[in-house]
Amino acid sequence: MRQAIQQLEESKIREVANAGMGRADVLAFWFGESDEVTPDFIRQAAIESLQRGETFYSHNLGLPELREAIASYMSALHGPIASDRLAVTSGGVNALMVAMQALLDAGDEVVVVTPVWPNLTAQPAILGARVVCVPLQPQTSGPDQGAWRLNLAALLARVTRATRLLVLNAPNNPTGWTLTRAEQQTILQHCRVTGTWILADEVYERLYYEPSANSCAPSFLDIADTSDRLVVAHSFSKSFLMTGWRLGWLVMPPDLTPQVGKLIEFNTSCASVFTQRAGIAALARSAEVTPRVVAHLKLCRDTLVPLLRALPGVQVASPAGGMYAFFKLDGFDDSLTTAKRLVLEAGLGLAPGNAFAPQAQGWLRWCFASHDPQRLVQGVARLQGWLEQRAPG
Numbered sequence: 001m002r003q004a005i006q007q008l009e010e011s012k013i014r015e016v017a018n019a020g021m022g023r024a025d026v027l028a029f030w031f032g033e034s035d036e037v038t039p040d041f042i043r044q045a046a047i048e049s050l051q052r053g054e055t056f057y058s059h060n061l062g063l064p065e066l067r068e069a070i071a072s073y074m075s076a077l078h079g080p081i082a083s084d085r086l087a088v089t090s091g092g093v094n095a096l097m098v099a100m101q102a103l104l105d106a107g108d109e110v111v112v113v114t115p116v117w118p119n120l121t122a123q124p125a126i127l128g129a130r131v132v133c134v135p136l137q138p139q140t141s142g143p144d145q146g147a148w149r150l151n152l153a154a155l156l157a158r159v160t161r162a163t164r165l166l167v168l169n170a171p172n173n174p175t176g177w178t179l180t181r182a183e184q185q186t187i188l189q190h191c192r193v194t195g196t197w198i199l200a201d202e203v204y205e206r207l208y209y210e211p212s213a214n215s216c217a218p219s220f221l222d223i224a225d226t227s228d229r230l231v232v233a234h235s236f237s238k239s240f241l242m243t244g245w246r247l248g249w250l251v252m253p254p255d256l257t258p259q260v261g262k263l264i265e266f267n268t269s270c271a272s273v274f275t276q277r278a279g280i281a282a283l284a285r286s287a288e289v290t291p292r293v294v295a296h297l298k299l300c301r302d303t304l305v306p307l308l309r310a311l312p313g314v315q316v317a318s319p320a321g322g323m324y325a326f327f328k329l330d331g332f333d334d335s336l337t338t339a340k341r342l343v344l345e346a347g348l349g350l351a352p353g354n355a356f357a358p359q360a361q362g363w364l365r366w367c368f369a370s371h372d373p374q375r376l377v378q379g380v381a382r383l384q385g386w387l388e389q390r391a392p393g
Contacts, residue, residue, distance in 0.1 A: 004125055011118065012336050012355035020343040027379045028349035030339075032117075032173060032323065033243040034297075034369035038278075039289055042242065045281035049274035058270045060261040062088025062249070066276045069283040070249050077214050078221040084254045085226070087261060088276060090268045091246035092203050092235030097123050098263050099231045099250055100165070103197050104129045108164035111196075113155065115148070115326075115356035115363075117173045120201065124165070134158050135359045136177055138328070140315070146327060147317035148175040152183055161194045169201040171208060171217050174326045174356050174365040176319020178208070181218045188224060197229040203248075206239040206290050208321040209298050215291070217321050227253055238323065239290045240282040247271055247279050297323055300368040300376060307380040308366075311387065323369040326353070326360075329387075333362045346386035348379055 013030055020026040037043075061067065067083040074081040089095040096119065104110065106128030112121050114133045124131050134155050136148040159166055166187070170179040179187075191198055200220045208217040224230045235248040250260060264270065282289065304325050305318045316327035332338040335352035342348045353363025370376055 004128055008122055008125065009118075012339075013118075013351045015336065016339045016343060016352060017349065019340050020347075020349050023343075023347070025347045026343060026349050027347060027375060027382065029367045029370070029376075029379060030349045030351045030365075032367055032369075033237070034241050034293075034323070034371070036241055036369075036371040038241045038245070039282075041285065042240065042278045042282050046274045046278040049277035054273040054277065056273065058273050058276065060264045060270055061086070061257065062271060063273065063276045063280075066280050066283075069280050073283045073286060074221070074251065077216055078219055081221065081251060082254070084257055085251055087250045087252070087257060087264065088271050088279075089248045089250060089264065090271045092201075092233055092237060092248040093119060094246070094268060095233040095235070095248040095250045096120065096199070096201060098260055098267060099199055099233060099252075100124055100127055100129075101263050101267075102256065102260055103165055103199070103231070105164075109162050110165045110167060111155075111159050111163050112167040113150065113169070113172075115172075115174055115353070115360040116167075116169050117201075118355055120167050120169060124167070129164075132158060132163075133357065135357060136172075136175060138315075138359075138363075139317070144317060146315040148172075148177045148326070150177065150179070150183065152186060155187070156190050159190060159194055159196055161196075163194060163196045165197045165199055166191060167199045167201070171204040171319070171321025173204065173322055174324045174351070174353070174360070174363075176317070176322045176324060176326060178210075178217050178320045181223070184218055184220055185223055188220060188228065188230075191229065195229070197231065200230065200232045202232050203235040203238055204322045205234075207294060207297060207323055209294070209301065210320050215294075221251060229253070231256070236279055236282060239293060240286070241289075241293060242278070242282065245275050245278060247275050296371075297369060300370055300373050301325070303373040304366065304368045304376045304380065307377065308383075311380070311384055313387070323367055325366045325368055326363055327366065328353075328363045335361055335363060339364060341390070342383070342386060345390065346382045348382045348386070
């Protein structure tokens, strides 16, 4: 067994979830997905594909029809993006791993802005790369209390000519932090000088609650040239309620696309055809799906965050993007222990902050993507009751 694999930490989120699995009394908000099922017309597209007998392999890079649909969808959001820059993948996780396989050799330096979804630090480590974390900074006072902010100067100082890859997830899981356009421009220009590739995980770009011309968070695709060392990862999971379908895509310089196609062959061969048919249907009616999803998530956010703020000892900011409230419980400094206690003693399932970075110890992540906002109200009531009865530990 490779040492890099032996040193991988097991998922702390799963550790908490496993403690509550099978308990009907638990209100679960630990995983990063909505509890609403995929829209019927998307499911029907997959059913019809299966009924036609589309159970065979497809092109490594995806069905041409799906790549063209993605190109049209992305071009409407970010300006012209041709299908020769696109690869369809078996989920966003696969997209990120394939991108890293394409860009990294063992021993390469990778800079990752944290706290972040654990896969983004684990994947380069699996490949033998050297991971360097640049932490966001939590605001402990003032109007932004509970928000996390980037020290841009610290990031630029850490990204040098020795840095092969910079990994950024914005809107961010778990903090909700989002890059500004000015920050993106500065980072892109800096990486042009250092020769550093940027891998931008932008799967939450449509789950954005601030005013914007294209109903998206700022994207590197809005400012980059086709030839820039930029790869952007996307997924159908969040914006189309398709987490279990495992369908995603990559946007990259066109000369990288055939190389990624080779890697897909050696990873998964291709995404399943019936899943890709579902993706085509989702994109064709995205204007009726995604805005509704975002409006509902905003309602959920605006239900949960004020209730959390009203609790004594809670620090939380309203996230600009994503589907998570990330909050600190004063006096409860061990996130994993606290999350397990909440499951067992309050029937409330949250993700521990230290699953995302050591500096997020004492924080908890609450996925607010609930079909019924009253579940969020009930969850806060359970948290409040638990806080009133339990001592920190």
